[in-house]
Each structure stands twice: as structure tokens, then as C-alpha cells.
Amino acid sequence: MASYLSQAKDLMQQFTSCKVVHIKRSENRLADALSKLASTSFEHMGKDVRIEIVDVPSVPRRQVLVIQTGATSWMEPIKAYLASGILPEDKAEARKIRHKALWYQMHDEVLFRKSFLGLLLRCVDVEESNYVIREIHEGICGLHTGPRMVIAKIMNAGYYWPGMHGDAVKEIQKCDACQRHAPQTLRPQNHLVLITSAWPFQKWAIDIMGPFPEAPGRVKFLPMEIDYFTKWVEAKPLAHIKSSIN
Known part of the structure; x- marks a missing residue:
């Protein structure tokens, strides 16, 4: 449509004056009837109806040149071998192309790969x-x-x-x-290091929990000790925690 529009504008410039009039659909019945004749059969029509079939469009076709930019596609060597039998100069690459070409085939200049189920996959x-x-x-x-x-x-x-x-x-x-x-994954970022104990009460783990809301006796801290071997737990509530620095 853009080509037809540009051609119409070029023709309009050749006239001294030109006016474009919009025709309503109700007043354009004859043009609609003529446009529908192209999709109907011509055998039942009378001989007095003249129909002209235009095989070539009135708009000149533009010549398009294919320009390839960037790196060469991986399909080009296989296409060249399947279409013209052209192989690379390197013997190793040529052997690879011949082996790969067994899985491919060309159809209307489009490369397809054969799948294991027999279907063709477009490359x-x-x-x-x-x-x-x-x-x-x-x-x-x-x-x-x-x-x-x-x-x-x-x-x-x-x-x-x-x-x-x-x-x-x-x-x-x-x-x-x-x-x-x-x-989010819960896997630790580093490997876990196991701490083993040879006999009971050899190693203890100590931790202080708190402060908690004050309980009877004004206790609000809870020191805990756990034996590594038996997992024995000892806990005693305290009101104060004193730290000493040597």
C-alpha cells in the first residue's frame, strides 16, 4: 500500500490541480461489485461482460539486495555443500561438513534438520x-x-x-x-564441618540466651551447656551475667 500511495502522489504532481474526494460506502456499490468479480467464476457470465486480468502489478517491484553483516551463520557451510557441493579447503572441516550434512536437507532454500521421530526442524x-x-x-x-x-x-x-x-x-x-x-535456596554457602568427640563430656558447647522478661527471682538469662557426645543439656536461669576480661 505504501508503494501505491507513493505512485499516486507522483501522478498527482503531474496535474495542475487535483482534489481527493472521500466516497461513502453506500455510494460505492459499483466499485465493490467489480472488486468481487475477481473471486467469482467467469463461466456463467455473459459474453458482453469484459474482464481484464492483470498479471503484473502496476507498481514496479523494487530490487532488493541481500547484504549479510556480522559473523557467518553456522548454516552457510552446510547449505553450500547441499546446494552446490562446495566444501571448505581444510580437510578436517570438510569431513565434518560431510558428516553433518547427513542430518540436514534443503527445501525452498531453507535448511531443515532431521529429527529422530522423522519430523523436520527448521534451522x-x-x-x-x-x-x-x-x-x-x-x-x-x-x-x-x-x-x-x-x-x-x-x-x-x-x-x-x-x-x-x-x-x-x-x-x-x-x-x-x-x-x-x-x-530462595536454604543450602549453606560453605561445607559443614563436623565436630566429633571421642568420649562423653570431652567437649561442651556453651551459649547464653536472653535477656527474657523477668521471671520469679528476677531471672532473665539462661546459660545452656550441651555435651557433643551424648547431647546432654544443662541449663540454669540467672539474674545477672558477669563478664571478665583477662
């Missing part, structure tokens, strides 16, 4: 893979699931690229919602 490059991961993970129907579930949904949707799991992990770690609402 995508780096930019498309990042978009697919974000759409599956946090899109309209995204559930902010983990990498394994995201990869399973991507393959069920019919997409493939090498290193899918690693790319999914990197993209999911960047998700702001997952970082904010992820469950």
Missing part, C-alpha cells in the same frame, strides 16, 4: 534463536520455565540450532522476573 541463526527463546520463555504463552522445558517446547514448535541448551541457560539467567521471583 535458525543466532538472532532468531534468541528471539525464539524469549518468546517461549516470557512471551504471551510463556510460563518462565527452566531450560529443559524451554528446549522441549522449542523443538515441539519445530526449531533447531546447535548449542540450544547453553543458549537457553544464558537467556533465562537474564530474565528479570525469574531473578525476582525465584525460590
